[in-house]
Structure formats: C-alpha cells, structure tokens
Amino acid sequence: MEALTDLKAILHSKRANIYYLEHCRVMQKDGRVLYLTESKKQNFYWNIPIANTTVIMLGTGTSITQAAMRMLASAGVLVGFCGGGGTPLFAGAEIEWLTPQSEYRPTEYVQGWLSFWFDEAKRLEVAKSLQLQRVTYLRQVWAKDRDLQQMGFNAADAGLERALNAYESASGGSQKVGDLLMYEATLTKKLYQYAAQTCRVQDFNRNHDNVDLPNQFLSHGNYLAYGLAACTLWTLGIPHGFAVMHGKTRRGALVFDIADLVKDAIVLPMAFVCAAENATEQEFRQQVLQKFTEHKALDFMFDVVKQTSLQAAWGTSS
Template sequence: MEQLTDLKAILHSKRANIYYLEKCRVMQKDGRVLYLTEADTEKQYWNIPIANTTCILLGTGTSITQAAVRMLASAGVLIGFSGGGGTPLIAANEIEWLSPQSEYRPTEYVQGWMAFWFEEDKRLKIAKQFQQQRITYMQKIWGNDRELKNEGFSLDDQDIQQALTHFSAKIEHCQDVTNLLLIEAQLTKSLYKIAANNTKQKDFVRQHDSIDDANAFLNHGNYLAYGLAATTLWVLGIPHGFAVMHGKTRRGALVFDVADLIKDTLILPWAFICAKEQATEQEFRQQCLQNFTQHKALDFMFEAVKQASVEGKDL
C-alpha cells in the first residue's frame, strides 16, 4: 500500500480530477481505490487516481466500502453523496461534505481568518475583496478564452462591460453584507440575461428545480464548484461556518462564498452553451473540469483565501 506521504504528493491546488459516479461500487483493492460497474456480461473495474483527485460525488445506485473511505481520507479526497446528475448534494439531512480527518493541517490560515472574522466591518471588507477578485478573474478569462469569445462572452460586448463596471463601482459603496448580496444577485441576473440572449434562450428563468437543460447544468456545475471550494477550505483548515457573505442561514456558507469566485466565470456561460448544443450531462461535466484545469481555478481559489487569511488580520 502507498504511504500516506505518497498519497499527498500532489498539492491540492494542482489536482486535476473531480469524479461523479453512479450505479457502481467503490472499493479498495490491492492498495488502490477502484469503482466496479456491472455490464450485461461481465464486471469491470476502473481505477481512481486518488493522489490527483480533489473530491468524489457519489450519485444514485452507489455504495462505498470502509477500506475505500480510509484510503480516500488518507489522500485528502473529499466525499459527497448526491442525487442523479450530481445534484442535489446530500449527506444525511443537509448539504455537507464528508471531510477527511486530519489533525496536522496548517493553523496559520484559520488563525488569520479568526483574527478578522469576529468584527463585522472587517468581514465586509473581505467580502468586498472577494467580489472584486471575482470580477478581475472574469475579466481575465473572458478577455482571453477564444471559445467563449466565439459564443459572445467577451469583454468587447457592451452589455458585459457595463454589467461588470456597474457592479465593481457599487461594491465599494456597500454599507453592509445585505446590500452586497443584493447587488451581487443583480449582477448574476444580468449575466443570465446576457447568456440567454447569446445562446438564443430568451425565455430563460433561473429556477433550481426546473428541468430545462440550462437550469440543470447550472445546478450541476455549481456543485462542482462547491467541491473545489470545500477542498480549498479543508486543506487550509478553515471551517465552513465562518462565512463573510452567505452565513445568515446556512452552516456551510463559506463554501458558497469561495465558490462564487469562479462560478459566474466558468460555469454560467458553459451551462447555456451546452444547453444550446444539447450536450449530455457527462459532456457538460467534462467541459467544466477542463475549464477548471485550463484556467487554474483551484489555484485562484487557494490564493484568494490565503490572501484574505494573511491580510485580514491587518485590516
């Protein structure tokens, strides 16, 4: 069996894989984690490269052995249970991630986070910082990604420019988190409208329980982003309850704060593009994972959270 240090050889911020599995059994065999599928005539085993994996979503018809969970935990892989197609994300009765247990994660980041978190004005400053970083990241990606430009998601688009400029200007004038959440929702609503127009889906309405492809892909892709955010926070040792924006009603709210750094940039446009092209769930998921790797989404999330932890105490 691989040693614990070998399993963590690849930094989490550099890992490439997220798995969504259904109708299979996850198990440990000969020092590896495998998933078993049953075809009509034979059983097939598939290897999961756990040292290069951030999280695994277990969908309908799955089971997992204790030995497999032990190896996944040793490699620092998060496990989530979900419904079909990756949504909704469920473990027991609430949205949650099953985090690997480790007493040897860094303490500097959670200590830095706690140094500012108990002061409301400092939490607001970090929330504003996250939103500005979100805009900067979108400008960088949408300004350079050729495929997105071909689909109309370009900084040359006047509506996109106006939406981002308007939001960026409003951020600094927010006096509280409630107001920041309101203008953030307005930005996302504007981006939905732009995306729907670009992909000729003019009757689109964002509804989480809707069955149309665009809404389903948005749900699915957002949960992938939540997986990256949960991984980032687990590695840095920051509990999910210490949110800067979403923490009024949801215990895991910091996951949503961190996921927001990349959701609108990498998930939103491709949900509409893939819906227009009548892509399958698997094709959409592969596109999302490719985007995460190509645009170094996990690296960006790590740096944003580390920066907030280090600089927050000096606000």
C-alpha cells in the same frame, strides 16, 4: 501492496480530478481505489488516481467500502453523497462533505481568518474584496477563452462592461452585507440575460426546480464549484461556517462564498453554451472540469483564501 505513505504527494491546489459516479461500487483492491460497474455479462473495474483527485461525488445507485474510504481519507480526498446529476448534496461530516480526519493541517490560515471574522466591519471589507476578485477573474477568463469567444462571449462588450463596472462601484460603497447580496443578485441576473442572448437560449428563467438544460447545467456546475471550494477550505483548515456573505441561514456558507469566485466566469457561460449545443450532462461536466483546469480555478481559490487570511488588517474596527 503500495503503502499509504508511498502515494505521490500532489498539492491540492494542483490536483486535476473531480469524479461524479453513479450506479457503481467504490472499493479498495490491491492497494488502489477502484469503482466497479456491473453488466449482465461482465464486471468492469476502473482505477481512481486518488493522489490527483480533490473530490468524489457519489450519485444514484452508489456505495463505498470502509477500506476505500480509509484510502481516500489518507490521500485527502473529500467525498460527498448526492442526487442524480450531482445535485443536491446529502449529509456528511462537514456540511455535505465527508472530509478526511487530519489534525496536521496548517493553523495560520484559520487564525488569520478568525482575526477579522468577529469584527462586522472587517467582515464586510473581506466580502467586498471577494466580489472584486470575482469580477476580475471573470474578465480574465472571458478575455482569453477562445471557446467562449467563438460562441460570442465578449469581455469588452459595452453592456457587459457597464454591468461589471456598476457592480464594482456599488459593491465598494456597500454599507452592509444585505446591500452586497442585492447588488450581486442584480449582476447575476444581467449575466444570465447576456449569456442567454449570446447563446440564443429562449425564455430562460433561473429556477432550481426547472428541468430545462440551462437550469440543470447551472445547478450541476455550481455543485462542482462547491466541491473545489470545500476542498480549498478543508486543506487550509478553515471551518465552513465562517462565511462573510451567505452565512445568515446556512452553516456551511463559506463554501458558497468561495465558489462564487469562479461560478460566473466558468459555470454560467458553459451552462448556456452546452445547453445551446444540446450536450449531455456528462459532456457538460467534462467541459466544465476542463475549464476549471485550463483557467486554474482551484489555484485561484487557494490564492484568494490564503491572501485574505494573511491580510494584516481589514477595514476599521467598529
């Protein structure tokens, strides 16, 4: 049996896999974590490469053994129980995630984050910085992604460029987080309109309760991004409650702040592309995860959070 300490170490920022499982049982067998699917005639075991996995989402009809959870924790894999299609997330130890219990994560990043967090002015400066990096990442992804370009997404589109420039300008001049959230909502609405028009999706209206494909895919993809964000924050030792934008009503809102860095660039366009192609939920999930890997979304999250945490000073103390 392979010892837990023999697992090949892969940095979390370089891990490639997120799993969404349903109607199966996750267990430990012969030193590996497997999931078991049952059929009338035969049962099938499938291996989960835990050393290269960031997040496992357990959907409808799933269970997990204590031994499997122990091995996942040893490999630093976050686990979340969720509804069908990956949404919504249910209870866990850290917001909605069952996080490994490790006391040997770095302390410099949480100390750096807290060094500015209790100053409202500095917190606002960090929120502005995250929004600018969010727009920069969107421009980079859309400018080089051939699949999106073939579907008509054009990073140099005049209307899109005006919307992004206006958002950058308005965000930079924001005097409070409420203004920033308002500008963000305006930009997101324009991006929805642009994506719907580009992919010829008729009568789209963003509603989390709607069951049309674009809304389903947006919700599903957002939760995949939340998984990456939660993994980033857990690895760097930063509690999810120290948000800079969304923390008024949700204890774990920092997950949403960090996930926003990549949602508009990848999840949003792919939701409309896959809806236009009438893709299945599994096909959409595979394409989004492929884009996360292709555009190094997890690396980008790690770089931004680390850079933000270690910034010498943010803004001016009020």
